[in-house]
Amino acid sequence: MSVDPYQVLGVPYNADEDEIKKKYRSLVKQYHPDLHPNDPEAAKK
Numbered sequence: 001m002s003v004d005p006y007q008v009l010g011v012p013y014n015a016d017e018d019e020i021k022k023k024y025r026s027l028v029k030q031y032h033p034d035l036h037p038n039d040p041e042a043a044k045k
Contacts (some may be wrong), residue, residue, distance in 0.1 A: 009023045009024060009027065010023060011023050
């Protein structure tokens with residue numbers, strides 16, 4: 001079963017490229033294991 005990237009990012013289907021990039025980068029910063037070294041959930045996500 002495939003995962004819908006729009007739902008994963010939490011952006012609408014009519015989001016433009018800049019909005020998608022902005023949301024992706026914010027999630028990367030939020031869950032990056034290097035920024036949260038003691039959080040096993042961050043490493044999993």
